[in-house]
Amino acid sequence: MHELSLAGGILGIVEAAAQRESFARVRQLHLCVPALAGVEVEALRFALQAVAPGTVIEGAELVIDEPAARARCAACGGMTAVREQARPCPHCGAYRLQVLPDGGLRVVDLLVA
Numbered sequence: 724m725h726e727l728s729l730a731g732g733i734l735g736i737v738e739a740a741a742q743r744e745s746f747a748r749v750r751q752l753h754l755c756v757p758a759l760a761g762v763e764v765e766a767l768r769f770a771l772q773a774v775a776p777g778t779v780i781e782g783a784e785l786v787i788d789e790p791a792a793r794a795r796c797a798a799c800g801g802m803t804a805v806r807e808q809a810r811p812c813p814h815c816g817a818y819r820l821q822v823l824p825d826g827g828l829r830v831v832d833l834l835v836a
């Protein structure tokens with residue numbers, strides 16, 4: 724499962740931060756998962772809960788933002804926000820929207836205990 728390896732990656736980031744900033748407990752983990760980044764948010768929540776026990780994120784509240792992706796129309800050059808693939812351009816109606824890479828999943832913030 725793809726989300727399980729993502730969860731492991733997030734845990735690695737948080738544990739590195741815990742070591743660097745010497746905290747032992749995360750109260751809230753704030754993530755950003757842009758639409759169309761290929762991540763199932765529910766599966767990611769589940770995976771994080773699966774890897775959490777015994778780690779710094781055990782018991783942490785999970786806050787996940789799911790902003791729309793940005794796309795540029797290859798026909799008219801207009802910019803728009805998209806949440807689904809295969810939508811027409813709102814400016815010219817062409818089915819030529821190209822989703823711009825947005826960095827994908829990232830850790831936004833950590834509240835530590």
Ligand SMILES: [Zn+2]
Nearest residue numbers: 796799812815
């Ligand atoms: Zn267009």
